[in-house]
Amino acid sequence: MEDLRRQYGNLPPVDDSDLAENPIDQFKLWFQQATEIESFDWFEPNVMTLATASKSGEVSARIVLLKGVDDDGLIFFTNYDSSKGKQLAENPRAAIVMHWPMLERQVRSEGEVERVSRSYSERYFHSRPRGSQIGAxxxxxxxxxxxxxTLEDMAAxxxxxxxxxxxxxPDNWGGFRIxxxxxxxxxxxxxxxxDRFLYEKENGVWGRSRLAP
Ligand SMILES: Cc1cc2nc3c(=O)[nH]c(=O)nc-3n(C[C@H](O)[C@H](O)[C@H](O)COP(=O)(O)O)c2cc1C
Incomplete structure (x- = not known):
């Protein structure tokens, strides 16, 4: 492991003036570029690691799929009674991280979490293949x-x-928005x-700073 080493820097340096004022716009741009370059055969560009924590501070992380981005945030779907669902009910904050290796990029975000509307979950749930609906x-x-x-019998x-x-x-299945x-x-x-740039929202306004790597 110690000798696994790669030189980064295939893409040009990023300057503050290259970035959008709103990080959601910047995210949409990078996500679009990831979908153009990453190979869907072996990589899903919408894979994100989601970290949640209980009220008492036990932390856990797992992968989920990003299924939507709107002006208010990042949307994923899950079982509300799952471990993550329970943690989010008692401590509605989450952190995500995404990695696009071909672009040598990482995006991280932290935010407050809320459930999306039932109509939003309904529409997405029924857009999935029937087998996935049953599985969920x-x-x-x-x-x-x-x-x-046991699982296969329940599905049948x-x-x-x-x-x-x-x-x-199901009542216990739907989306969360970070x-x-x-x-x-x-x-x-x-x-x-x-290059690292951090956007932070204060009093409803996004500011940003360069961080040391
Ligand atoms: C590539 C990949 C995509 C996944 N996408 C989702 C997803 O969108 N929603 C979900 O609930 N679990 C998804 N999972 C499963 C989760 O990683 C996890 O096992 C599950 O949600 C239970 O987590 P929890 O016990 O912490 O609640 C995915 C796993 C992988 C490997």
Whole structure:
């Protein structure tokens, strides 16, 4: 491991004047560039690591898929009764990190978390393949289960119960929106002299500063 080493700096340095005033606009630009360059065969550019914490400060992280960006923030979908769902209910803050290796970029963000509207979750849930809807509906995410067969039986049972009918959106499944108050953009450069820019929201206004790498 110690000798795994790569020189960054394939892309030009980033200057403060290159950046958008609003980090959501900057994020959309970098995300678009990631979708253009990253290979979908082996990499999903919307993969993000999501960190949450309980009220008492136990921290946990896992990967989720970013499924939407709007002026208010970043949206992902999950089971509200899962471990992350419970942590977000008692401590509605989260941090995310995304890594686009081909572009040598990292984006981090931290913010307050809220549930998206039921109509938003409804629309997204029914846009998914039927098998994914069933999988999400039957899985008691983060709970112990006896074996794989139990899951498959629950899926088959739900399919039988709703044959030729839409799968209802479960009450405990839907989206969360992370409303950022901090957003950081990192661009790899030569000799570990990377570029880092931190946006921070104060009194509703975004300011930004360059950070040492
Ligand atoms: C590539 C990838 C994408 C994933 N996307 C999601 C997702 O969008 N939503 C979700 O709830 N879990 C997703 N997972 C599963 C989570 O990483 C995690 O196992 C699950 O949500 C339970 O986490 P928790 O027990 O901390 O709540 C994904 C896993 C991987 C590897």
């Amino acid at each position: 509906a039957v899985s008691p995410q983060s709970e112990p289960i006896a074996d794989r067969q 049972e739900l399919e039988r119960a709703h044959a030729n009918q839409p799968i209802p959106l 409303k950022p108050f901090r957003f950081e953009f990192w661009q790899g450069q030569k000799n570990r002299l990377h």
